[in-house]
Amino acid sequence: MRPPCEEIVQQLLPAFRSLVAKELIEKHRLSQTEAARRLGTTQATISHYLASKRGFKDSEKLRSIPGVMEAAVKVAKELVEEKSSRPEFTPNFCRVCAALRGVKNLCKV
Template identity: 30%
Template sequence: MMVREEGFQAPCEIASKHVVPAIRAALAILLVNEYGLSAYRVAKLLGMTPAAISNYLLRRRGGELVDKLLEDGEIKKVLVELAEKLISDDVSEGLPSHLCRICRVVRRRFL
């Protein structure tokens, strides 16, 4: 799918262009829709702008992969775990390591 379109690229290159934005979008959607946080609060939690969060919520960023992430039980479970850690300010490993963990699952499942 994305691998063929992108040609010869390392998995992390593909992830940075397609998977990470979809993960951020799915996380933003989850935090707003299921946890009732404002776009502003989500932006602060994720270190982004409220405008970027708004674009994720309106599906202007993240692509078609976002819905797949939110519908996949294993991935959603990890997203929920991360969302709860972000809300409770308990991201001891740091956001990047959590993103890498989710990214590995996404690449294994969908790429």
């Protein structure tokens, strides 16, 4: 039996980061390299997010959950305005994670 946080880290965090990355690139017009820098990942990871090779299946699930897209938009905006750093990203994701734990069939919690 896996703990909920393991499920979240392996499946939902990449999906959420995918949503944030797409927001950074499509809405805020950042390059893949700049989006990667702000998210603390690599350009290759961002490329996978955009090509729907990583985080795609679960990002589609996340889009349908109230509040998740709003959180992704907020995180992206804060990263663009440099109001948020990676350590500040954690509490934002923890709030999303706590909300997701109440959603049936999203993860086994």
